[in-house]
Amino acid sequence: MSDLQHTLNQLRAALGETAVLTGAAINQRHYSDWTGHAPACPAALLLPTSTQQVADALRICNAAGQSVVPQGGMTGLAGGAVPRKTDVALSLERLRGIEEIDSAAATVSVWAGTTLQEIQQAALDAGFLFPLDLGARGSCQIGGNIATNAGGNAVIRYGMTRDLVLGLEVVLADGRVLNLLNKMIKNNCGYDLKQCFIGSEGTLGVITRAILKLAPLPGETTTLLCALPDYASAVSLLRRLQRSAGTPQAYELMWQDFFRLGVSWLENPTAPLSQDYPLYVLFESAGPRELLEQTLEAALEAGEVLDAVLASSQTQARALWKIREATGEFPLRMTPLNFDVSLPIGQIGDFAELCRKRLEQRWPGNHSVYFGHIGDSNLHLTVDCNSLPQPAPILEIEELVYTAVGEMGGSVSAEHGIGLLKREFLHHSVNAQARQAMQQLKDCYDPRGILNPGKILG
Missing domain, CATH: 3.30.70.2740 (Alpha-Beta Plaits)
Structure with a gap:
């Protein structure tokens, strides 16, 4: 009996036959992420249904020196969840659901396999906003969002995923479970270990549960498209808005080439403003509309804004956003x-x-x-x-x-994230001493190197 077959037999005994798939039983969506980079059928796909099963699986694989690639919704764009044919893929899709919404603490407790859209809807149903938002909201899983420190359009107001995480439950490579769950914003009990796993792309541990911050519902938003003379004006306008009307919900800058492309791809390719301006900014504000109009008037007088369209309805706002969302057409056109x-x-x-x-x-x-x-x-x-x-x-x-x-x-x-696709370029942003410290952290948490090998550091 091969070493792999022996390991698979142990995994089946621990997780059950239906939680360990091989060969043709593995759906091809587990072969690669949205990049389609180097697709490969993994040696096995594990589908645990509890933290204990994740711990058992990692303990068995670690003892055997078997590499494991954690997988979420497979919507990543850096190859971070792409397996090799010798790897065991570990999917979190069966660890799914909302555990609790604590209205007093303004938190939501979730399993890692829960989709972002499910969390957003649960928050809305409870009268809150979960502000992380991505185009892949219906497919991406919160564990993957945390593991890649996902961003999105609302980062300017609410921060990255890192800023929305209060607590985590993480399983280490050897099967130990770290209970880092917490509902408190102020908690300074030594090292903030959860930060090690946010953005680590599954190379240090497997996230199984999370406690996330919720925000108040923002109320009615106003959408505005402005034409600008230069980049400096884009920065000046942003700071003017923050001083006078509050930080926008979104602030999206489009150079002329992108704006023209986005307009040309509209079902009715009519530009809401002349297409001859150097730059355009599309932003949303939840502040009083009158205050926003006053701020816009001051920006026009100062020459920061050359022309503008203020959406008068949700329909018009969506039409403006369709120009910015031309990115969804990139792979087709x-x-x-x-x-x-x-x-x-x-x-x-x-x-x-x-x-x-x-x-x-x-x-x-x-x-x-x-x-x-x-x-x-x-x-x-x-x-x-x-x-x-x-x-x-x-x-x-x-x-x-x-x-x-x-x-x-x-x-x-x-x-x-870095994953596979940006690994060879990491040195442009992270110097040798910092990369060495990253490797030391990896060696500490995963001394046998079984977790997502080849990602980030190689």
């Missing part, structure tokens, strides 16, 4: 190479121009578009590989962009 980076806010405009210049010098006539949240330092850049020599020089483009990120002191990963 181009062959996109997407970058999701962050930089000091004051340098984002310079970075966009630098990348545009270097890309044009290296590949004249290439097509790239720029957009981002910017209020939380986040810029997106997409290059259409159809506009490049074939086969598209993917690695060269990545090195060009990430080198520029490093030159400006930015991060090669704003939202989606």
Whole structure:
């Protein structure tokens, strides 16, 4: 009997026959994430239904030196949940449900396999808002959101996933269960161990439960699209809004190339503003509409805003957002190479121009578009590989962009983690001493290296 077969027999004895799948019984969605990178059928798929079963599974695999790849909703964009054919995949999809909503503490306690949309709806039903929001809300699981420290459009007001987590339950590689569950905002009992696992992409432990912060419902929001003369005005307008009307719910900047593309893809391709302005910002505010109008008037007088459209209805607001949501059409209308980076806010405009210049010098006539949240330092850049020599020089483009990120002191990963796809570029944002400290942390929590091997650090 092979070592793998012996390990699988132990896993079946501990978890049950229906919780250990192999071969054709494994759904292909477990082969890769949304990137479709290097799909592989894992040696087995584990489907535990309790924390104890996760602990038993990891204890067995650790003793056998069997590698384990934790998986959530498989909506990641960095290859963090992609298995190899020699790995055992561990899915959290059966650890699902809302345990409790504590209205006094304004918290929700959930299992890791619960989808983001389920948590959002449960919060709404209880009169609260769970402010994390992503396009994959119906598929992504909160355990994966936490493991990748997911972002989204509302980070500018509510923070990253890290800022919404009060407590965790985590299973270590050797099967020990860390109860780090907590409902209190103030809790300074030594090292805040939960922070080690938020953003660790399943390389240090497997998250099984979480206690999350809820927010008050924001009330009626106002949506506004503004045309701007330059990047500096985008920053000035943001700070003016924060001083006068409160921090926006969302603040989405679109360069002219992106705006024109988004308008052209509308069902009725009519632009709400002239398409000749350098930049456009779409933002939502939950403050009083009158105060927002006063702030807009001051911005127009100061020259920060050149023209604007204030949505008069939810229908009009949705129409404005459809321009920004053109990203959903990227895979259908181009062959996109997407970058999701962050930089000091004051340098984002310079970075966009630098990348545009270097890309044009290296590949004249290439097509790239720029957009981002910017209020939380986040810029997106997409290059259409159809506009490049074939086969598209993917690695060269990545090195060009990430080198520029490093030159400006930015991060090669704003939202989606490092996984497999950004591992070779991590050095542009994290120096050798810090990477060594990361490896020491990995060696401490997972000395046999069974958890998600090859991700983040290699």
